[in-house]
Amino acid sequence: MFSISKAVAFIAFVGVALVLGWVALLQATQTEASDQTVAVPAPEVPINSFSYQGVEGGYQNHVENVATTIPEELLPAIKGLTFVNGCHPWTTSKLGKCALGTFDPAGWDVDDSVGHKWSNTIWVSTRAVTTGTTSDVVLHEAGHAFVHHFFDDCYFPRQAEKSVKELLVAHFAHDQAPPAELLADAFVVAYGNGEGRRHTYYLDKFNYSVSDDALAAVRAAVWLCSR
Numbered sequence: 001m002f003s004i005s006k007a008v009a010f011i012a013f014v015g016v017a018l019v020l021g022w023v024a025l026l027q028a029t030q031t032e033a034s035d036q037t038v039a040v041p042a043p044e045v046p047i048n049s050f051s052y053q054g055v056e057g058g059y060q061n062h063v064e065n066v067a068t069t070i071p072e073e074l075l076p077a078i079k080g081l082t083f084v085n086g087c088h089p090w091t092t093s094k095l096g097k098c099a100l101g102t103f104d105p106a107g108w109d110v111d112d113s114v115g116h117k118w119s120n121t122i123w124v125s126t127r128a129v130t131t132g133t134t135s136d137v138v139l140h141e142a143g144h145a146f147v148h149h150f151f152d153d154c155y156f157p158r159q160a161e162k163s164v165k166e167l168l169v170a171h172f173a174h175d176q177a178p179p180a181e182l183l184a185d186a187f188v189v190a191y192g193n194g195e196g197r198r199h200t201y202y203l204d205k206f207n208y209s210v211s212d213d214a215l216a217a218v219r220a221a222v223w224l225c226s227r
């Protein structure tokens with residue numbers, strides 16, 4: 001169906017934020033990454049050391065190594081989180097396919113129950129690794145985690161009537177795109193390093209350009225709210 005010679009990789013990317021009482025599930029579609037040369041690490045022997053359903057495990061060490069490379073400012077977001085190479089059970093069930101990444105603070109299972117042993121995890125699929133998007137998926141999910149852990153009870157000076165989370169979600173309000181996903185992609189833009197095209201599925205899908213003011217607000221919020 002698609003010509004490999006055109007070096008077109010279609011990547012379904014779903015970032016899912018699962019928060020107590022608030023579940024955002026976004027539709028996977030496709031995005032284009034052209035002419036990318038992806039250095040795919042050699043797979044390890046898959047070991048499901050977590051004994052969770054959905055674990056792939058062939059790139060567990062790679063995912064953990066990439067997670068250690070996120071900028072220092074974001075480290076508070078992933079403190080206490082476990083990175084899992086695999087397909088999150090609830091997300092996979094809702095999408096009918098394996099998402100590139102999932103942040104799950106509550107341990108969601110396929111029957112919509114919470115409290116399972118994979119609470120406080122970030123899942124990064126093997127597909128994210130083999131398509132060269134691991135670091136951007138990690139940043140996107142770390143963005144969700146940062147918002148979840150730090151932005152609810154944090155206030156910009158002289159804007160005490162609304163939390164930082166409310167203000168940023170309002171800033172990213174969109175008639176079609178989920179603002180939480182645009183915000184998580186803004187973390188990728190704000191904190192991604194290196195050359196090359198970033199994997200920002202929602203920004204691309206909705207042709208959304210994050211303003212310099214919005215990036216400054218995200219960075220300021222990260223600085224302020226993790227103190």
Ligand SMILES: [Zn+2]
Nearest residue numbers: 015016017184
């Ligand atoms: Zn997301």
